[in-house]
Amino acid sequence: MGGDLGLRASIPxxxxxxxxxxxxxxxxxxxxxxIKAELSGADxxxxxxxxxxxxAVVDMDEKPSHAxxxxxxxxxxxxxxxLGNGQVDAVVSAGNTGALMxxxxxxxxxxxxxxRPAICAAIPAVDGFTLALDLGANVECSASELHxxxxxxxxxxxxxxxxxxxxxxxxxIGEEIIKGTQVVRDAAELLDRDQAINYIGFVEGGDxxxxxxxxxxxxxxxxxxxxxxxxxxxxxxxxxxxxxxxxHWGLRxxxxxxxxxxxxxxxxxxxxxxxxxxxxxxxxxxxxxxxSSEAVSYFSALQQAIRAAKSGLPKLIEESL
Amino acid sequence: MGGDLGLRASIPxxxxxxxxxxxxxxxxxxxxxxIKAELSGADxxxxxxxxxxxxAVVDMDEKPSHAxxxxxxxxxxxxxxxLGNGQVDAVVSAGNTGALMxxxxxxxxxxxxxxRPAICAAIPAVDGFTLALDLGANVECSASELHxxxxxxxxxxxxxxxxxxxxxxxxxIGEEIIKGTQVVRDAAELLDRDQAINYIGFVEGGDxxxxxxxxxxxxxxxxxxxxxxxxxxxxxxxxxxxxxxxxHWGLRxxxxxxxxxxxxxxxxxxxxxxxxxxxxxxxxxxxxxxxSSEAVSYFSALQQAIRAAKSGLPKLIEESL
Numbered sequence: 001m002g003g004d005l006g007l008r009a010s011i012p013x014x015x016x017x018x019x020x021x022x023x024x025x026x027x028x029x030x031x032x033x034x035i036k037a038e039l040s041g042a043d044x045x046x047x048x049x050x051x052x053x054x055x056a057v058v059d060m061d062e063k064p065s066h067a068x069x070x071x072x073x074x075x076x077x078x079x080x081x082x083l084g085n086g087q088v089d090a091v092v093s094a095g096n097t098g099a100l101m102x103x104x105x106x107x108x109x110x111x112x113x114x115x116r117p118a119i120c121a122a123i124p125a126v127d128g129f130t131l132a133l134d135l136g137a138n139v140e141c142s143a144s145e146l147h148x149x150x151x152x153x154x155x156x157x158x159x160x161x162x163x164x165x166x167x168x169x170x171x172x173i174g175e176e177i178i179k180g181t182q183v184v185r186d187a188a189e190l191l192d193r194d195q196a197i198n199y200i201g202f203v204e205g206g207d208x209x210x211x212x213x214x215x216x217x218x219x220x221x222x223x224x225x226x227x228x229x230x231x232x233x234x235x236x237x238x239x240x241x242x243x244x245x246x247x248h249w250g251l252r253x254x255x256x257x258x259x260x261x262x263x264x265x266x267x268x269x270x271x272x273x274x275x276x277x278x279x280x281x282x283x284x285x286x287x288x289x290x291x292s293s294e295a296v297s298y299f300s301a302l303q304q305a306i307r308a309a310k311s312g313l314p315k316l317i318e319e320s321l
Numbered sequence: 322m323g324g325d326l327g328l329r330a331s332i333p334x335x336x337x338x339x340x341x342x343x344x345x346x347x348x349x350x351x352x353x354x355x356i357k358a359e360l361s362g363a364d365x366x367x368x369x370x371x372x373x374x375x376x377a378v379v380d381m382d383e384k385p386s387h388a389x390x391x392x393x394x395x396x397x398x399x400x401x402x403x404l405g406n407g408q409v410d411a412v413v414s415a416g417n418t419g420a421l422m423x424x425x426x427x428x429x430x431x432x433x434x435x436x437r438p439a440i441c442a443a444i445p446a447v448d449g450f451t452l453a454l455d456l457g458a459n460v461e462c463s464a465s466e467l468h469x470x471x472x473x474x475x476x477x478x479x480x481x482x483x484x485x486x487x488x489x490x491x492x493x494i495g496e497e498i499i500k501g502t503q504v505v506r507d508a509a510e511l512l513d514r515d516q517a518i519n520y521i522g523f524v525e526g527g528d529x530x531x532x533x534x535x536x537x538x539x540x541x542x543x544x545x546x547x548x549x550x551x552x553x554x555x556x557x558x559x560x561x562x563x564x565x566x567x568x569h570w571g572l573r574x575x576x577x578x579x580x581x582x583x584x585x586x587x588x589x590x591x592x593x594x595x596x597x598x599x600x601x602x603x604x605x606x607x608x609x610x611x612x613s614s615e616a617v618s619y620f621s622a623l624q625q626a627i628r629a630a631k632s633g634l635p636k637l638i639e640e641s642l
Contacts, residue, residue, distance in 0.1 A: 205553060
């Protein structure tokens with residue numbers, strides 16, 4: 001059980017999930033003594049909680065290829081084996097993204113006909129959220145891979161919202177048909193012809209936050225840049241806001257009373273509010289929690305995994321591919 | 322004189338520039354009667370202001386190729402001809418970006434040895450600003466083109482700040498050397514070897530706003546996506562802030578007194594605060610003001626053009642290429 005905050009995030013989130021989902025069984029994989037220490041005194045249904053020991057850990061900066069060769073017995077590797085063997089229905093991890101993807105491909109395999117799995121996350125938008133994929137699993141993509149991403153993103157959006165015809169946009173640098181790379185223009189043609197996808201055309205980097213699109217498809221390079229730029233902007237603004245609150249006498253006066261509201265506001269504008277990046281295209285449900293996850297956002301990753309597993313998301317994707 | 326706000330932005334900005342720069346001579350190119358109407362009653366040194374008539378306009382959604390064939394006599398085309406003939410030292414326009422670049426290439430030509438001009442703009446950062454290029458002139462770039470962008474961005478940063486060794490980062494999706502596309506990895510090698518560039522390594526989308534890098538180099542696709550995502554985030558947050566201020570009684574109470582401070586804060590977090598995108602790599606100074614420019618930000622584009630022209634930026638870039 002990795003991530004920057006480790007057990008201090010994942011254990012409280014796990015306990016909350018056990019409380020909220022009465023049919024949930026959780027298996028915690030990691031250093032048994034540390035996990036048990038963190039769990040001690042907790043009030044939960046112990047029959048639905050299993051702790052599995054593994055003391056090997058994939059480091060956050062470890063190369064995926066190294067993890068693949070030497071870390072199959074890590075907590076991450078063991079959890080994915082459980083999923084591969086059908087002993088669990090989903091895996092959530094806050095560990096090394098590249099290693100998680102590599103080990104997931106090894107233990108679960110890709111869905112038939114699927115070229116490349118993609119990383120998909122929700123970004124807050126005016127009326128809810130927008131799903132974005134790929135966010136970094138594939139730095140370069142072909143038009144037909146982008147087409148598959150659109151199919152997978154639509155399936156996840158349906159599962160998460162119940163929306164029947166999610167609106168899919170293709171990330172480009174202008175809305176006019178002539179702009180962008182050849183790959184993007186070819187992908188637009190494929191999407192246009194696919195009756196199963198509600199393709200609305202090109203969108204731009206600012207449209208992740210708009211109410212006009214539900215799924216934004218891009219290669220992993222552009223998607224990752226957009227996500228990080230958005231996080232960077234939010235952090236920058238958060239910092240300026242802190243200065244602003246200090247500077248203004250009226251706000252200083254109200255600071256004590258307003259602190260909880262301001263904290264809430266900061267949470268609202270955090271691009272990682274909807275924590276949990278789904279790995280789509282695998283034979284199983286894998287959700288990556290943000291490395292710096294706090295308990296509340298780790299819980300949201302668990303929620304996403306539960307919903308995806310209950311709906312049989314991999315099967316749904318396989319059928320639509 | 323284009324842009325969404327047209328003369329209502331450019332004329333007040335021009336009058337302020339004439340006041341602030343006593344050695345400035347301005348030529349306004351556009352519909353003479355409209356310009357004169359907007360200027361009427363203005364208090365300025367009329368000897369340093371020329372109005373040149375042109376009633377053809379490049380539409381905001383016109384294809385660059387169309388403008389190149391049919392709109393050479395547009396206000397944009399005429400202004401660039403003046404620059405090409407040496408009758409002015411810089412051109413500022415809030416019009417169609419693609420057409421401006423195409424007409425600028427035609428009338429000014431590229432600097433010797435320069436493969437592709439780039440669009441470069443400042444993004445607010447913790448301790449000032451970061452220059453970002455390319456922002457959309459080149460959707461795909463080779464490693465040596467990215468290398469040239471680094472050289473041009475460094476030169477502009479020096480001119481704008483006086484900083485001797487601007488720190489240059491290469492946009493990637495991870496800081497580790499193994500990540501990213503082949504082009505980005507090759508560009509990293511070229512930059513590493515170039516003693517004239519203070520190359521600091523890979524940076525990510527969130528680093529535009531950090532104090533650790535001065536110039537961020539990328540292809541125009543990723544750069545444009547980052548800029549738009551950042552603008553989108555800021556707009557989204559601005560909207561949420563509006564809601565938040567409405568919702569909280571303490572803030573509603575203070576609203577009247579705080580309004581100016583909040584407006585100021587919104588200005589501070591606007592990614593377009595440093596308005597003016599420089600077209601680098603041309604035989605002349607061309608600055609694109611944001612299409613939705615207000616007078617204050619149009620003025621900042623004028624300032625940038627004045628500084629670049631006074632320092633002889635194109636010559637400086639030519640020497641460093």
